[in-house]
Amino acid sequence: MIEIGLGCGMPYGPGASYPIWTTYFPNIQLNIVEFDEKCGSVWAANNPEAVIFFGDQSSVPFLHQVGAEVTADRLVDIIVDDGGHTMVQQTTSLRELWPYLRPGGVYFAEDLQTSFMDSYGGDGSRVNPSKDTFIRWIHELVDDMMSEPAGVPPKNAWSSEIASIDCMAELCVLTKKEEGAR
Template sequence: MTGNRTLYLAFVASASLFFYAVFHQWGSVTADSIQENLTSHRFGNETAAGRPDFEQIARKYGTDKVTTHQYQFMYDKYLSAIRDDQLKVLEIGLGCNMDYGPGASYYTWLEYFPHVNLYFIEYDGQCAQKYQDKTPNAHVFVGDQADTLFLAKFSTEATTDGLFDIIIDDGGHTMDQQMTSLELLWKAIKPGGLYVIEDLQTSYWESFGGNPLGRSSSKETTISYLYQLVDDLMIGRNAKQISHDLLSIDCMAEICALRKKKHI
């Protein structure tokens, strides 16, 4: 009996050591896996792919989207999952009047979206001309984003091969420019597409047609226009033209993203 008891205790001790080692190793692997998954989620799986994310690319080319502003949080949220898709993208504004020079967003989008069909609207014709023939998958149109005739002509010409997946307004930032572009170009976005307006702080700057009093003033600004769209969404009305196929509005400091419904 004593011998059997000794063998039994030895078996229990060995088994305990075995299971301790197994579970200790499993716990270590699990912790590593969790950390890897968190990292991949934070950067939209870009780390695993071994390529730079939006912020890294934007800093490389010097755009103020990630320096003066923090737009990378909005763009990572909506664009990281679709960056490898075949996309048609329009940005208003080449940055010709910026102190860091034109083309920063131009090169950012071309690198960030490897399969992009990229369009730009730029008011400065002499500046825009330098970018019109740089690459076959980028097209530059010269015109004023507050000019309804120009926008109508642009929409007709630029959408002959399909509507836009994404439109980004980083143009002149005046109230007239932002609101006119939104109303005229909204129909040029695909169902399910995204319309982004940057630099919305100008809604509070008088020099851009804004109002420091915000919504307490009767003067319409881009921000007050967006508030009316929110009202439309909340009470199910279509007071504004674009409300009938507007799905959502998402805002953070100085930028809002409007999503179009996939089905009406």
């Protein structure tokens, strides 16, 4: 599993989700991506069984390094993006980490209300088509899923690997198709 965002700077403190993951998945190999190295290092010293990578989730080379190291022996089952929440961070993380997700795996993108917050690069007016928000990209991926059977080529080549996209308030979950699935 890869989780983006340890929770540094949040009122509940770093690592709040860690006990949940280890309770529900006792044999989990948890890999955490965190920007705040000072906070993350303190937490990691008390939780040596978790692997933590320090860097910027909008950095393509950094995400490829994380993906390559984490998946040296097998692809991951779960990726959770609860990181910085800017449009660039969300889209870059999904696009670049998707290849490291196993077929049948799930990708969770959290706090998607930021697509409507100007301070995160979102579109608070909801009418500025020049703003590339994460939610608009999710809509585009849904369009790709629906248009492909009609013979319309997808805008995103890898969208044919998506089995489903399920969204609810502030969250979308993308499931990767199993091998051989249509």
